[in-house]
Structures are given as C-alpha cells and as structure tokens.
Amino acid sequence: MKGRSTTKIAALSVAALFTAGCLSEGGDSTNESGGGDDTSDGSIEIFGAFGGGEGDAFNDSLEAFREESGIDIEYVSSPDFTNAIQARVRGNDAPDIAIFPQPGLLVDLAESGDLVALDDVIDLDGLKETLIPGMVESTETDEGSFGVPMRMAAKSIIWSPAPEFEEAGYTSPTTTEELLSLTDEIRDSGTAPWCIGIESGPATGWVVTDWLEEYVLRIGGEEFYNQWVRHEVPFNDPIVVEAAEQFAEIAFTDGNVLGGRGSIASSNFGTAGNGMFEDPPQCYLHRQANFITSGDFFPSEVTADLDSQVTVSQLPPADDAGPAMLLGGDWATMFDADNAEAVQVLEFLASDQFGGEWAGVGGWLSPHTTFDASQYPDETTRAIFQFAVDAETTGVDGSDQMPGEVGAGSFWRGMTSWVSGQQELEEVLDEIEGSWPEG
Amino acid sequence: MTTQSPALGTTGTEEKPLQPASPDRGRRTPAPKLARGQANWGVKILLVVLCLLWLLPTVGLLVTSFREPDAANSTGWWTVFTAPFSNWSVENYRQVLLEEDFGRAFLNSFVITIPATIIPILFAAFAAYAFTFMKFVGRDFLFILIVGLLVVPNQVALVPLLQLYARADLVGTFAAVWLAHTGFGMPLAIFILRGYMQTLPRSIIESASVDGASHFTTFWRLIVPMSVPALAAFAIFQFLWVWNDLLIALLFLGAGDNIAVTVRLAGLIGSAGQGWQLLTAGAFITISVPLLVFIALQRYFVRGLTSGSVKG
C-alpha cells in the first residue's frame, strides 16, 4: 500500500490484465516485490470517522508520541467509516487500529470474532480507575472489553445566550421543576424558551433519542438505564413512557419551541440553536453536546468569545437525585494482539496523557477525570468537563449501543415520526420494541 | 431535425453562415440538410427556460461555495444578489486547494479514471460487437444475464473483492481500482454499445464480410468508427462515475500515496458534519474535469458519421 513504485503497479496491471484474459501461463511477476506485509513495517494505520479540523487536531496530539516512540502513524478518515470498516474487516483488510464513533458496531464486530479482547493486552483496571464510569463498560461482551475511549462527549448540556439570559433575570435551573418553571416564565414573556432541531440527513432523529435517553437515565436511574439499553427490560417499559412524556411536556407545549413542534423535525441539529444569538434572542435554551462549539455550528463571533457569549448548565436531575450526565465518545480498538506497536499506540490513546493539543483547539473532552483541565481553551469547556467529572449518574448514549436495526434504525425513525406528529407515542414505542432483533 | 415545411426546407439548410466554424467541421461529411439555426422562437424560449431551471440549483451551490459558513447558515444564497459581492470570500477554495497532498490526489484521480474509462470501453465494444453481429451458442442467455446483473448493487461485491485483493496483495494499487471499475461498468457498457450497434445498417457488415474482411478488421475499420458517438457517450458516463466514486477508491486504494481526490475531500469532514462548506468548493473544483471531458467529446456527436461510412 505504501511507497510502492508506479512501475511495479504498471507491471502488476499488465500481469493482472493478462491473467484476466486467460493467458495464465504468463509468468506471475507479482511475488518478487513482497514489500507490503502489513504487520511490523514500522507504520501503524489508524482508521476513523472524523476528518477536517478534528483530524488535524488528532494528528497534532500524536506528534510528540510519534517522535518519542519512533512509530510512524498514518491517520485515515472517512465519513463513510461505518460502512467501510465493515467491508474492510470482512474483506480481511482491517487497519491496525480503528476508532469507532459509537460502541454498538464495535461490539457487533467483537461478537463476530473480528476484534481482540483488550483485557490481557492493556491495563484496563488501571484505566478504569481514572475513567468516567461506563466508558469502557460500553464495549464489554461476555468475552471481555474490546475498546478504549479516546474522546468523550458530554451531552446533557443546556446552552443559553450569556448577557441576555442574565439581563432578563433568568437563572440556570437545578431541578426539573425549576427547568419547567423557567420554561413557563420565558414563554409568558413572549419569547419561545427552547430551540430544538433534529434534522441530520440520513441520521435524522438522533437528537430526540438523546433527549429520551436523558430522561430514562434520570427517571429510571443508572441500573435501569443500562438494562434498557441491553434490552433486559422491554423498550416500551412504563418508565420509558414517562421519560418520553417529560420530553413532550418541554417540546410539545404550545409556544415552548421556536417555530412550534412542526419545525423540530425539519430544523438542522447544528444550527437550530443559533436563534439564541439573534438580537433579541429568539430562544434562551438549547440542549446539545459539547461538540457544538467546534466546527461551524454556532456563529463565529460566538465561538470566538465563548465564555462571555454563552452560559452552560446541566440538564437537571429528576426529583432529588444527584446530577446526571449522558455521554458519547469515540472508542479505539485493534485487530491483532501480536502487533506490539499497535498496542503501544492504543495505550497512549487511552491514557490521560493523550489529547492536550486537541483539548486546546476545543470541542474535545478527555474521558479521564485526571486529565489536566488547564489544557482546555476556555472556562466554558472546563465547566462542562467538571459536570461530567462530578456527575453521580452517568450513561453512555443508548442508541449508540443498541443493535443497528434499533439504534440507527427504528429508534431514530420512530422518534422522528413521533415528534413530527405522524405517529402516537405508544405506537412508536411498541414498534421499536417489535424491531429488536432476536437472540 | 431536418424536417421543415417544404417551403422552409428549400432555404438555407446548410449550416448558417452565422455559425462560427465549429471544431468538428473536418469530420462533418457534407451533411446536406441540417436544420441548423432554424428553431423558431417558441423552441428557443422553451429551451432557455429549461436551461435556467436546470442551472438554478447549481448556481445556488456555486454562490454558497463563496460564502462563509455563518452566512450560509443564516440567510438564503439568493440574498447575495441584493447586496452583490459583500461578504464574498474565496476562503473555502483556498482551504481545499492548500490542503496537503491535494495536487497529488488530483493527479491520482486521473491515473485512476483514464484507464478505468478506456479499458471497459474496449472490452465492452468487442463484446457488444459479438452480441450484435456474431451468432454463437448462448448468446441471448449471456446477454440477458449480463444486463440482469445491472441491478446488482455494487455493495454486494465489496467484501468478496477485498478478500480476493487482499490475497493477491492488490489493495492499494491502481490496478485494483481499474479492474473493479471495469467489472462494475461492464454490463452497462455492453448494454449501451449493443443498443447502439444494432441500429447500424447490417448491410455494411455483410458486404464487408463478402469482401473477405475478418471480424477483427470489420470491428476496427468499420464498427468502431461508426460507433464513435456511442463510444464517446459511454466514455463520458464512465469517466464521471469513476471520477466521482468514493467507496471503491476508499476501500481499494485507501489513503496511501495513491489516494483519490474524492477520498481526500471526504477527509475534510468532521464527525458531526463540520466543514461541509469546503465540499461546496470541492464540488466545483472536481466538477470541472468531467465537464471539460464532456465538452471535448461533444464534437463526436455529429451528424453524418454513418452516412459517410455508407458512401465510403
């Protein structure tokens, strides 16, 4: 794959064409080169889903390690990661390390025997001591753990426009009751309290599944949440109905959402919150994960001066429970336990030493409570990181863990059709329950 | 069409003197009765309206490619026409073009696309000739089979092919992609070329055979020149499919030295879709190549090639 001369390719292609033409007696000129053995050629290929600024930041975070270890690391990214990695793994062309944007597919591949259990390869117990609970556990099967977190997303974040929010005399809610009364107060003042948008092209719906998971985690608690994700309780359990109704109270009450319920499904998730930054604000509350400050979602004058432009709070817990945090992330895994260099790279990616450079760029959180928070670029990010560290209840994004039919299928689809008013809640939950694959 | 009412038909049916000499003038056999420039106003207006409608979405993309993401996120692209050239920026283009290795990826895409266009046409032209002008056992069955395979989505072939290529150590080589595109493009190429060849006058082939020309000679001397419009048409399609392909290039070439431009562009996108505005600029940089190919090959869509051959 690397550094192969064009002449060789030319020779190969002629050979290939002749072979294709049945002239099989033609000498096979392909075996003399031999230079393409995948393992231990001093180069490690990492394949992941994130490119652009994130890919650059990832590469920068590896720079010091590259020099120190002498390992040549090549990072390849594609938005088609999910399909490409499945084809490559089944086609016996797996990269050395893959970074999955969700644990579900990783666990699928682990269960079909394509991945290496990491329990004996790296010191998972040591990692778990400083990792935020649930991050490694989400990649566990009966055979062991198959992935280590490289990045964390904190999802239970409510964003507000900073000066206007305080000028209007609003304060960040700490209980669900306060959240609801703040919602009423803003609405009665004549402005829509919330901006909510779930349109995300082929992935439309994931924002509502996050909302539902937020309340399943809060109302049902951590244990129930994990049982629900693993389908040890029915998908349409009464607690889930209650959670959905909590979201409906916020999102479907007339006047609560900018543009009304009808605009939720068609508003883009990335820019829906930008109504907050108009003058006067079109809305005051927007729930979205920390990554929303990276890239080009919020207006550039906001991201340039985050601390004075936004106020962040945490989606409040139910009743008198402690603070809860819904998490997302990226998980790194490997395919060959004997690849010593890959192990070295994986250990580094999983450690609390990784990511300083990326943290400085913004939009990236370490999954380690011990990560040096001074490396984050602003107070807002530090506050979000602290929310995650202090959370008493944590859960990893459920739709990311469920089987593809549900997590990237019926769950997204069902929630979207409920939000847009095409189907009733009960019908949707029953359908999702029915779509769960057997076994 | 040449069919004007008789009265009109007698007046200037030659190419209008207004028309500047077109680049294909040399190839155009006398082409006596062209209705060039005889469209009436109704036809002209209809075509202009259609062209405007067809261009509209692309203009939107073009304008957006010169806007900053903040602006594109908040106001419609047509608003630039009320305040022309305010907030225009070439930032998107600058970022794409200055991207590391963009030039090499661009070059690679030519190395991928040119053979992946010519090889399938060559294979398919021979096959289409056989299906049209030769008789052999299993002809109809094979033809239906080949065209039936058109509905098979390429995705089903990816895994078996990767296995095959991994065994042959072909992953990452240009040959891997050439062969894949040759295979995937073959049914349509055969289908289109045979569809065209069967409209050719069979008498030509028969007289050639009486004159003692072998099939091989007939193919090269008669059928290929007469099929130029169809060959050019398919060349255009195959070129732009291969040029725009992402999945095959990603899987079979990856991101090494031989990275394709589509793979390079896709790598500009963040995990939540950040950077999409770079793709608007990327789309216009990459679109230019198939468009030039189209314009260049258009000269072969001319009248008179077949009639010339009949007479010759």
Next chain:
Amino acid sequence: MIKIINAVLAVLAGVGGAMVLYFVLNFAVERLPGKWEHRIKPYVFIGPALLVIGVFLIYPAVQTFVYSFANDDSTEFVGFQNYTELLGSEAFRRTLLNTLLWIIIVPVVVVVMGMAVAVLADRLGARSEKTTKTIIFLPMAISGVGAAAIWGFIYASRPPTQDQIGLLNAVVVGLGFDPVAWLQIDTGKLNSLLLMVIMIWTQVGFAMVLLSAAIKSVPEETLEAARIDGANEVQTFFRVVVPQIWATVITVFITVLIGVMKVFDIVYTTTNGNFNTNVIAVQFFNELFTNGNNGYAGAIVIMLMIAIIPVMAYQVRHFKKQEAAS
C-alpha cells in the same frame, strides 16, 4: 515532474495492456483451422468482458443468492424465510410501493425530456446547441454529496420567524404563507415526488446524450425521402426518426429504469427513507450495513433481479425481430 511521468506510465501500461490482450488473442485464434476459428472467435470477443463480469459481478451475485436463503449472518439456511418475512412486513410493502412509483414516473419523464432536449437543441445553431446540452448535462457531473447539498438549499425549512435558507420556502414565505417542511409531507406522495425531481434533474442529461447521438446517426436520405413525400415535421419525426432510434430509446429507458431501481444516494442523504419515502435500494443498504442482515439484503437483490427479467426479455425479442427483418 517525476510524479507526472509515473502517472503517464501507469496509464499507458493499463490501457496498452488491455489493447495488446486482444491483438494477441485474435492472432492466436486466426491460426486455428477455419471452422474452429469461427466457432471460437465470438468467445474471444466476449471473453475478457465475461471474465471480469464473472469475477466482479457473477461471483458476488451467486453468493448473494445463497445468502438470501440463509440467516442474518449467513451461518444457517432458513429456506424462503427472508422472502416471506420481507413480503409480509408492511414497511417493506410500503417501500415496494414507493419504488414502483419511482419506476412508473421517472424513466418516462427522463426519456421524454431527454428526447425533447435532444430534438429541439438539434435545431439550434451549433454553439447554442453545445451550450444547451452542456447545461442539461451539468447535473450529471456533480457528485452525490454535491447534489444533496444543492437540493438542501432548495428544500430546507426553518422556523417562520427566521430567514429561510431554502429557495422553495423563501418563495412560499414571500407569498405570505408559513414555511413548509417539504420532505416530511407524504400527502399525495409529495415528498417522494420532490425527491424524484432530483433524480430527473440528474438523469435527463444522460438520456439526452445517448438519444442525441442516435438522432444524429439517422441517415439524411431517409429524412429527405419523407420530406419529398410531403410529410411534415412531426410526421417525419414519429414515422421516420423514432422507428430508427427505437432501439436506443429502449436502451435508455431500461438503463434509467435500472438506475431508478438502484436509486440510493438521493433518498439516503435527504431522508434516509423516513417520512414514508423509503425505496428498495436504501432498504438494501440499511439491511447490509446498518442491520448487518445478509439474508434480507440478499433477498432484496434477488427480487430486483427477478423483476428485471421481463423487461430484458422484451428487449431481446425486439432485437431478434429486427435481426430477422434485416
């Protein structure tokens, strides 16, 4: 510079290798005794094509056929279960219905419009004709991602209090109505029809190119004869031109039809089949990659292959008739 030389060398090797192949094969066959030469030659002509098709399509298709009778990870045979389950599910039947709608509408519209442009542009001056055709062809050259972004700026919808970034809604709001979430309205299949517009936009150029090539190859003498007989424009077109290019019309129609059966990116990137816009190729893709269900994915492909056979049979019959007539 060395890079460019290497690139040129690679291209030459690839293309040259393929050319040499045929000359060598032909040379070999022509050494055979006459009778054998005639028997074997057709297979020399179709051989290389058949071989790549065998490796790249037939082998995977056979595998798909086998998978379609096995369970989701292809470890156990389940008979016709995948077929009966799919056909028994209401969602799949809705998907089939949508696909059928695409099949009925898109190929006809594309062929008619492509023909109209080819015929009408043929009457413009050479330069105008080229410009027109280039504009109509343009959408074909835009990658899938680009097309999705383009149409996003047509169909996008935002809350009424905010500026619209979708052209269609800007018009609607300008006329004093509330913005419409176009792709979510399946009343009268509106959203599916709007997605078909995208497909038509990209495919008319394809039909135009092929039909134009065919029209240009209609011999002048036949047109002249019709004109001398006093036929008017429209009559000449339908009686003289259409019969001569009918084979191409069918070819284009079937090609577009098959393209419609496989339509994927347009629906996937805009709605992913939500809001009752699902089509069979999107379902296939989701079964294969999202759900990891080889069985369902295989069954869908086999059903597509069966569906195309009658169309092909018509084409072959038409060809045979033509062959017999000549």
